[in-house]
Amino acid sequence: xxxxxxxxxxxxxxxxxxxxxxxxxxxxxxxxxxxxxxxxxxxxxxxxxxxxxxxxxxxxxxxxxxxxxxxxxxxxxxxxxxxxxxxxxxxxxxxxxxxxxxxxxxxxxxxxxxxxxxxx
Amino acid sequence: xxxxxxxxxxxxxxxxxxxxxxxxxxxxxxxxxxxxxxxxxxxxxxxxxxxxxxxxxxxxxxxxxxxxxxxxxxxxxxxxxxxxxxxxxxxxxxxxxxxxxxxxxxxxxxxxxxxxxxxxxxxxxxxxxxxxxxxxxxxxxxxxxxxxxxxxxxxxxxxxxx
Numbered sequence: 001x002x003x004x005x006x007x008x009x010x011x012x013x014x015x016x017x018x019x020x021x022x023x024x025x026x027x028x029x030x031x032x033x034x035x036x037x038x039x040x041x042x043x044x045x046x047x048x049x050x051x052x053x054x055x056x057x058x059x060x061x062x063x064x065x066x067x068x069x070x071x072x073x074x075x076x077x078x079x080x081x082x083x084x085x086x087x088x089x090x091x092x093x094x095x096x097x098x099x100x101x102x103x104x105x106x107x108x109x110x111x112x113x114x115x116x117x118x119x120x
Numbered sequence: 121x122x123x124x125x126x127x128x129x130x131x132x133x134x135x136x137x138x139x140x141x142x143x144x145x146x147x148x149x150x151x152x153x154x155x156x157x158x159x160x161x162x163x164x165x166x167x168x169x170x171x172x173x174x175x176x177x178x179x180x181x182x183x184x185x186x187x188x189x190x191x192x193x194x195x196x197x198x199x200x201x202x203x204x205x206x207x208x209x210x211x212x213x214x215x216x217x218x219x220x221x222x223x224x225x226x227x228x229x230x231x232x233x234x235x236x237x238x239x240x241x242x243x244x245x246x247x248x249x250x251x252x253x254x255x256x257x258x259x260x261x262x263x264x265x266x267x268x269x270x271x272x273x274x275x276x277x278x279x280x281x282x
Binding site: 046070080 | 142203210232256
């Protein structure tokens, strides 16, 4: 390893561990949550913080060892732009295919026909 | 707005984007970035179907910061739900009546809903007047709707004045 100051060492490790833990929990969520729609919640949210922390660690590392490095922020920007959109499309597909949801899901739609492809 | 810079915020965003991509701030790189930030909006202006004006830029920054904090909180929230053994979750499909209008504000609101605690926007109603939300764990659906309205939609309405 290079000669990182100790504070940087600790901080970078902290963010790396935090980030990988969240990425792991997000993947675990895919396994543990009961249905398709619930499973969607895990990767959209937890990967943002997971990747976010790893990005912070990378920015810190390269800023300390080399010169100020911020272009990792672009990854974060794109992630924030794309994660909700892919989640939205997956949820939409799930709805239209009428995938089964766990029995304690409450359907509070007042005008279900507004969200359906079928003509009523 | 001037003809040379039809969308100043967009130009600024492009310039920052360019500088981040290059990862340096030198004279040449900045100059090229400035040229691109002027040319690209001019050239693609016609393709912009949904013109929107940012009326309250400072409020937009505040919105972004609130969102950032909420995303971090929501991560812990979801992590707790995932790790809790055999915790009964109460999912629900909720209808969210939209007050904001216009494609851009609705898109931002829908993305915000997906990124914040326990909710995902699943579908925009055919008439564009409401969003369908899937919530992972709610007891009181109306409270969730009110919270989103108070926290995000109210601010978006002010930012875009719609």
